[in-house]
Amino acid sequence: FTPQAATAAAPRRQRTRRRQRKRGGTIDAIGREISEGFTAIARKDKMRPLLAVSAGIDLLNEKIGNLCNFLVLAACIVSAANAMVRYAFGYSSNGWLELQWYMFAIFVMFGASYTFKRNEHVRVEIFYLMLSERGQLWLDLIGTLCFLIPACLLLSWLSWPFFMQAYAVGEASSNAGGLLRWPIKFVIPAGFVMLALQGVSEVIKRIADESSVS
Numbered sequence: 001f002t003p004q005a006a007t008a009a010a011p012r013r014q015r016t017r018r019r020q021r022k023r024g025g026t027i028d029a030i031g032r033e034i035s036e037g038f039t040a041i042a043r044k045d046k047m048r049p050l051l052a053v054s055a056g057i058d059l060l061n062e063k064i065g066n067l068c069n070f071l072v073l074a075a076c077i078v079s080a081a082n083a084m085v086r087y088a089f090g091y092s093s094n095g096w097l098e099l100q101w102y103m104f105a106i107f108v109m110f111g112a113s114y115t116f117k118r119n120e121h122v123r124v125e126i127f128y129l130m131l132s133e134r135g136q137l138w139l140d141l142i143g144t145l146c147f148l149i150p151a152c153l154l155l156s157w158l159s160w161p162f163f164m165q166a167y168a169v170g171e172a173s174s175n176a177g178g179l180l181r182w183p184i185k186f187v188i189p190a191g192f193v194m195l196a197l198q199g200v201s202e203v204i205k206r207i208a209d210e211s212s213v214s
Contacts, residue, residue: 050204057201058117061194065114068107075103094175102184109191113198137210144199144206152196156189163189 078100086092115121128136165171166182173179 047204047208051208054201054204057197061113061117061198061201064110064194065117068111068114071103071107075100075107078103094173094177095179098173098175098179102179105184105187109187110194112191113194116195116198116202134210137206141203141206141210144203149196149199149203152192152199156192156196159185159188159192 078096082092082096082100112121128139131139163182163185166185169182171181171185173181
């Protein structure tokens with residue numbers, strides 16, 4: 001085995017080693033992809049019960065939102081009818097006037113969670129649009145967990161005695177022919193609870209989306 005033969009064989013050995021390293025790197029990369037795939041599947045399996053809860057909350061707020069859409073039209077009709085009857089016949093009813101106020105209160109308080117579910121609230125996106133997809137998800141998570149849900153639960157807790165006091169005395173309107181007041185006061189804590197629940201649903205969906213972002 002001459003020195004010349006050894007010199008000629010050296011480049012072949014180096015090429016062979018490079019090919020082996022490439023094959024090994026390819027196998028390692030495939031192994032990592034398979035492992036990441038199994039990890040993603042495991043995460044989805046763990047998230048499935050939570051996503052079912054999120055879907056249930058979304059469905060509930062969707063149904064409530066459809067009712068609120070109807071109440072917008074109904075409030076407009078009642079308001080127009082009140083005005084027409086008052087000017088045409090000189091007759092007015094406090095009950096019908098308060099009914100349109102009640103409908104307005106209902107679709108404002110319960111429409112908030114429906115609008116949040118559709119992501120149609122007014123947003124200040126000066127910095128939000130500058131973030132990456134993962135950054136936007138984290139900003140949504142932090143904002144919802146640290147601000148939206150605690151604030152809604154606090155407001156619901158503070159407004160509950162307001163409803164209970166009215167319910168205990170059977171509070172009604174002081175206007176002649178007016179409606180009961182205590183049922184509409186229940187809308188305040190209930191509306192904030194529904195908004196907080198929708199916040200929980202959005203958090204679940206953001207966590208599921210974050211796990212799928214590369």
